[in-house]
Amino acid sequence: MYEELKAKFEKIGIIPVVVLEDAKDAHALGEALMNGGLPAAEVTFRTAAAEEVIKILSKDFPDMLVGAGTVLTPEQADRAMAAGAKFIVAPGFNPTVVKHCLEKGYPITPGTQTPSEMEQAMELGLDFVKFFPAEPAGGLPMIKAVAAPYTNLTFMPTGGINKDNVRDYLAFKKIVACGGTWMVKNDLIKAGDFAKVEELTRQAAEIVKEVRG
Numbered sequence: 001m002y003e004e005l006k007a008k009f010e011k012i013g014i015i016p017v018v019v020l021e022d023a024k025d026a027h028a029l030g031e032a033l034m035n036g037g038l039p040a041a042e043v044t045f046r047t048a049a050a051e052e053v054i055k056i057l058s059k060d061f062p063d064m065l066v067g068a069g070t071v072l073t074p075e076q077a078d079r080a081m082a083a084g085a086k087f088i089v090a091p092g093f094n095p096t097v098v099k100h101c102l103e104k105g106y107p108i109t110p111g112t113q114t115p116s117e118m119e120q121a122m123e124l125g126l127d128f129v130k131f132f133p134a135e136p137a138g139g140l141p142m143i144k145a146v147a148a149p150y151t152n153l154t155f156m157p158t159g160g161i162n163k164d165n166v167r168d169y170l171a172f173k174k175i176v177a178c179g180g181t182w183m184v185k186n187d188l189i190k191a192g193d194f195a196k197v198e199e200l201t202r203q204a205a206e207i208v209k210e211v212r213g
Contacts, residue, residue, distance in 0.1 A: 002107050002128070005086065005087055005107050006128055006154070006176055008040075008065050009040075009065075009156065009176045010176050010177060012038060012039065012040045012065065012177060012208070013038075013177055013178070013205075013207075013208030013211075013212060014038055014166065014170075014177065014178050014179075014180050014183075014204045014205070014207070014208055015038075015041075015042050015065075015067075015156070015177050015178070015179050015180070016033055016038055016040060016041050016042065016180060016181070016184045016201065016204075017042045017044060017069055017158060017179045017180060017181045017184070018042065018043050018044065018053070018184050019044050019046055019047060019181075019184075019186060020043065020047060020049050020053045020189065021047050021049060021186075021190075022049055023049045023052035023053050023056060025189055025192075026049075026052070026053040026056035026057055026060075027056055027060055028192070028194045029184065029189065029194065029197065030056070030057045030061045030064060031061075031194070032194040032195075032197040032198040032201060033064070033197070033198075033201055034064060035198050035201075035202075036183070036197070036198040036200070036201025036202040036204075036205060037201065037202055037205030037206075038183070038201050038204060038205050038208075039061070039063055039064045039065060040064060040065040040066070040067075041057055041064065041065075041066050041067070042067050042068070042069040042089055042179060043057070043066065043067070043068055043069065043085075044068075044069040044070040045068055045069065045070045045071055045072070045076050045080065046070050050068065050080075051079055051080070051083045052083075054066055054068060054080060054083040054084050054085050055083045055084055057084075058083070058084030058086075059084070065087075066084060066085060066086055067085050067086055067088065067089060068080030068081075068083075068085040068087075068088055068089065069089040069090075069091075069179075070089075070090070070091055071088050071089065071090050071097065071108075072090065072091075072094070072097070073097065074096065074097055074100035074101075077097060077101050077104070077106060078104075081104070081106055086107070087106075087107040087108070087109065088101050088106050088107065088108040088109070089108070089109045089110075089111075089130055089156075089179075090108065090109075090110045090111050090130070091111040091130075092110065092111045092112075092132075093110045093111060093112050093117040093120055093121060093129075094110070095120065095124075098110050098121070098124055098126075099124065102124060102125070108126075109126075109129060109130050109156055110126070110129060110130060111129070111130040111131075111132040112130065112131060112132075113131065113133075113137045115146055115149075115150075118146060118150055118153060119150075121153075122150065122152075122153065127152050127153055127154060128153075128154045128155075128156070128176060129153065129154075129155060129156070130155070130156045130157075130158055130179070131143055131155045131156065131157040131158070132157070132158050132159045132179075133158070133159025133160060134157035134158055134159045134160055134161055134169075135159060135161065135165075136159065136160060137159075139157075139160070139165075140157075140165075140168055140169055143155055143157060143169075143172065143174065143175065144172065144174075147172075147174040153174070154174050154175070154176045155174055155175050155176065156175070156176055156177050156178065156179055157169055157175060157178055157179070158178065158180070161178050161179065161180050162180070162182045163182060163200075163203065163204065163207065166178055166180065166204070166207055167207055167210070167211050170207070170208060170211040171211050180204065182200065182204075183197060183200035183201045183203075183204050184197060184201075188200075
């Protein structure tokens, strides 16, 4: 299941990281992402609407890869999966959350930034981690540096990635996918400008095709 999920991440290339304040926007956002060519959403548990958003996206768009981000507790992980999430993402490496997810069979990609955190993830059997916050933590040069000794480890960098630097990240073979927010900015969603979201999503999808073929 984990390898199959990684293969889906790799094919999509850029995973939109979504913060929705109101679940009423979920369907329109899902439509924009699907039409734009990035059939995925990492719905962050930063808002009270997160669970309902996951439910709506999972039900209305069965072909969309819907997951939960900013998962900080085992209880949030349970709620996310019950709502229909296909994967869990955390901003940091919390052994309690990671072990809980693994025991329950939830695919989890914890956040790491240091070699020590990466080794802890590997110790628990993971070979795919989030690198966060990517740009402030050294960006692509840092990922390339740590990828050298950890030959089996693959990454999903998130944080500070945008349309101008994502090509370089996607071109590095140890990067499965990148997390990005630039196509799902809060101001666009609040303004109901889903046509612009779709346009930015389409541009992002074109970058993936351009780099990965």
